[in-house]
Amino acid sequence: MEDETDTEPNPHPHGGFPAGKVFLSGIAGFILAAAINSGALLADAEQLPDSRSRSVSVAIWSPIEKIASTLKLTWPRNVGDFLLGRNEGEDQIDLRREQIGAVPQPSAEEWPALSPEKPPPTYELDQTTAVASEPVWSSGNPFTIWVLGDSMVQFFGETFVRMAERSSLVAATSEPKLASGLSRPDYFDWPARISDVMTEYDPDAVVLMFGGNDAQNIKTDEGQWLKRFTAEWEEEYRSRIALVMDLATGTEERVVLWVGQPPMRGEGFDSRMKQLNDLYRLEADSRLDVHYLDLQSLFTDENGAYARYLPDSSGKLTDVRLTDGVHLSHWGGEWLSEFLLDEIEKFPGLDGLWGE
Amino acid sequence: MLFPTLAFGLFFLVAFLLNWLTRPHPMIWKIVMLGVSIFFYGWWNWRFVFLLLWAITSNWVAGTQIDKHLCAGSKRLAKNWMRTAIVGDLVLLGVFKYYDFFAVELSNLLGSSATVPLLELTLPVGISFFTFQAMSYVIDLHRRDIDPMPMLDFAVYLSFFPQLVAGPIVRAAEMAPQIRKQPDPRRVASGEAFHLILRGLFKKVVISSWLASAIVDDVFSNPESHSSQDVLIGIYGYAIQIYADFSGYTDIAIGVALLLGFRFPTNFDRPYSALSLREFWKRWHITLSSWLRDYLYIPLGGNRGKQSDTYRNLLLTMVLGGLWHGSTWNFVIWGFIHGIALSVERILPNRRNHPVIRWFVTFHIVCFAWVFFRADSLSSALDVIRALASLPSSAELTSSLSVLLLVGMMAAQFVPYSKSEDLKRILSRQRILVQGLTFGFGLVLIDLFGPEGVAPFIYFQF
Incomplete structure (x- = not known):
């Protein structure tokens, strides 16, 4: 201390401790927490997008977890997880692997080549899809719709459910999973979940929206990391899109809508989402039962650019996006929901489902 | 970060x-x-x-x-x-x-x-x-x-x-x-700081996040499809969620500052125990309400002029306070409700009423205003109120755990300050190594009970 006389009298009733000892005790606390929690921390690190920070995190937590497990320091956390029923994820991963084997996948040659010069195929709703030959929807036997996807669904899903259920003939369910996608089944296994939903609930229509978290490197089943947007990555990612689409359609006469990503405020992110949209469109176009819905024109201004505020039908400016430049606002969610309901009504046997 | x-x-x-x-x-x-x-x-x-x-x-x-x-x-x-x-x-x-x-x-x-x-x-x-x-x-x-x-x-x-x-x-x-002035490096208030940080993390990571995902988000995103009981619990839940979220953040901030040798002012003092709106604002976000009082309400004239001027000053201060939170009509309405309620309290003082009635009225005015604060649009807020007023039907979202949590958090508002600080005193009396290890074990428990991924603090958006 340069000036011992300028120190304040101790304001703390219990005296306190020297800063050095507090630092060491804090370190001791962190080490204890890190040791007990090392399994969870390693799992968190493994779920990070493939990057230098992931490699560093995994390199740090792997040996700590190994040592802590050997010394049986992780048991309090394991017991806690067991008591809270937190160890239920592994079955899903196995299920997904089984399904990948069960669903026939087209070879890479069968897919249309992705070329930046090639204009994206124009969206035409396939009106030949028969939803049900003689649909008799009633409140006892409603037309069921499931909306599944990442945080984009979180922001419009419940609005969609509310708007869809204005008709007593419709029962809708929204199931978002934040920060999920098709790139990281180790975080959340969408194919497994979709398979479960189709088997258990057999919905009449499915709305899928993924991509916001998917522009990242992918780890293959063989443990190899594929750099995003390389040819190998595209092949793997398209196989995952294909798997999800095939699981959603199944053998049922079901309306499957794949919602593309809207324009994004960030230039780089917007460009990546457009690349993903091209892949979704190509996969959807190669199937009769999957319909790709383009949101680009719905959420752009007169110059075709991203806009947070857009005029509604009465010309009144409305904020359709959240401040993050990614997600939809309440009004944006209503726009999208209305658009989706209109699209669903275009299918044979479904017109007038929500009245005029 | x-x-x-x-x-x-x-x-x-x-x-x-x-x-x-x-x-x-x-x-x-x-x-x-x-x-x-x-x-x-x-x-x-x-x-x-x-x-x-x-x-x-x-x-x-x-x-x-x-x-x-x-x-x-x-x-x-x-x-x-x-x-x-x-x-x-x-x-x-x-x-x-x-x-x-x-x-x-x-x-x-x-x-x-x-x-x-x-x-x-x-x-x-x-x-x-x-x-x-x-x-x-x-x-x-x-x-x-x-x-x-x-x-x-x-x-x-x-x-x-x-x-x-x-x-x-x-x-x-x-x-x-x-x-x-240099604080004494030999006397860092570690016990108090560790206690505040753990308490703040628990409020944010466990209580606020759990209430949000278990009931509040569902009710506010789709009120029409929930029963009036669920909507009521959802509104109470948001009252507790935002308190746990913001007071939790403040606890952590005060604890972190203490470890660096700084003492911040108190920002929350059991606000839901207030018996009047005036008292509520002496207990909720104290540093903002005192800022508004000292730099807006008093310069506007405060309560020094005519009664009507006082009401105008109250209304203006609260509406601008609402607008401080964000640029939407919902925040303006939130401030307006508080301004009106504070003015009505001056016109019709309810000091003669039984304290339970005074608490009940105050708490429910605060909760009513929270509906506008939480809803993402005016029409959504009205949907929530409409759903609340609908005929009672079976509650699907409300679980005994959520009710227990709400009752527990409300009861904690009435625990005397000296009692609520017992944990701090106990931790402060321990040896430094015990304090550190308690802190570490507390982190493990919070991580265990908290959901995956924690949303940013509500007040970060302001």
Whole structure:
């Protein structure tokens, strides 16, 4: 201390401790927490997008977890997880692997080549899809719709459910999973979940929206990391899109809508989402039962650019996006929901489902 | 860099070490702490560091000029400098936070005849907090309540990372002496700090996050499909959620500052035990409500004029307080409800009523106003109220656990302050190693009971 006389009298009733000892005790606390929690921390690190920070995190937590497990320091956390029923994820991963084997996948040659010069195929709703030959929807036997996807669904899903259920003939369910996608089944296994939903609930229509978290490197089943947007990555990612689409359609006469990503405020992110949209469109176009819905024109201004505020039908400016430049606002969610309901009504046997 | 993350934990260990190693050398300490705080702020978006530096420089220059002119007896020039600084701060806030809101309203008012261009800027985190602190500095200087701070002291004060992004709004009069005087490095209040940090993390990570995902988000995103009981529990749930979220953040901020040798003012004091709206505002976000009182309500005339002037001042203060939270009509309505309720309390004092009735009325007015605060649009808020008023049907979302949690949190509001501090006292009496290990084990329990991924604090958006 340069000036011992300028120190304040101790304001703390219990005296306190020297800063050095507090630092060491804090370190001791962190080490204890890190040791007990090392399994969870390693799992968190493994779920990070493939990057230098992931490699560093995994390199740090792997040996700590190994040592802590050997010394049986992780048991309090394991017991806690067991008591809270937190160890239920592994079955899903196995299920997904089984399904990948069960669903026939087209070879890479069968897919249309992705070329930046090639204009994206124009969206035409396939009106030949028969939803049900003689649909008799009633409140006892409603037309069921499931909306599944990442945080984009979180922001419009419940609005969609509310708007869809204005008709007593419709029962809708929204199931978002934040920060999920098709790139990281180790975080959340969408194919497994979709398979479960189709088997258990057999919905009449499915709305899928993924991509916001998917522009990242992918780890293959063989443990190899594929750099995003390389040819190998595209092949793997398209196989995952294909798997999800095939699981959603199944053998049922079901309306499957794949919602593309809207324009994004960030230039780089917007460009990546457009690349993903091209892949979704190509996969959807190669199937009769999957319909790709383009949101680009719905959420752009007169110059075709991203806009947070857009005029509604009465010309009144409305904020359709959240401040993050990614997600939809309440009004944006209503726009999208209305658009989706209109699209669903275009299918044979479904017109007038929500009245005029 | 959110408080409840590993990244912040590591950052803080380094900050703690640098703080105490350099504290004996004031100049080096100030440069280091400024660097640490700027690193913390730049972690979100490095571009906004320039905004913070601009706020520091412009307000410090204005403060120096105010003091110079006051000393020279030129009150008019001093006042002009104060006004310039306040206008500068309000312009900063206005451009980033309010411009688009008013531009959209103006465009809609003008119809198709004219379109006001929009800026669509990202809101810099913490801007509402550091601009308010900067304004209080120049106003206090002009009032001669404080002495001017040296440039580095002021920079450390305005950028000090524990309170930079979501308060509490610490005034220069509270911080300046603590920056000047060196705290005793042999007496760090570790027990109190560890207790506050653990309590804050528990409120945020476990209670706030759980209530949000278990009931509140569902009710507010789709009120029409829930029973009136569920909607009622959802509204109560939000009242507890926002309290746990914001007071949790404040607890962590105060605890972190304590470890660095700083003592922040109390920001929450069991607000839901209030028996009147007036009392509520003495217990909720105390540093904001006292800021509004000292720099807005009293300069407007406070309660010194006619009764009608007092009501106008109350209404104006609360509406502007609402607008401080965000540029939407919902926040304006939230402030309006509080302004009206505070005025009605003055017209019809309910002191004669039984305390239980007074508490019940106060709490439910606060909850009613929260509906507008939480809903993402006016029509959504009305949907919630409509759903609340619908005929009772079976509750699907409400579980015994959620009811138990709400009752428990409400009951905690009535525990006497001395009792609620028992844990702190017990922890403070322990040996330092026991304190550290208790802290570590507490972190494990919070992580265990908390959901995967924790949403940012609600008050970060303001």
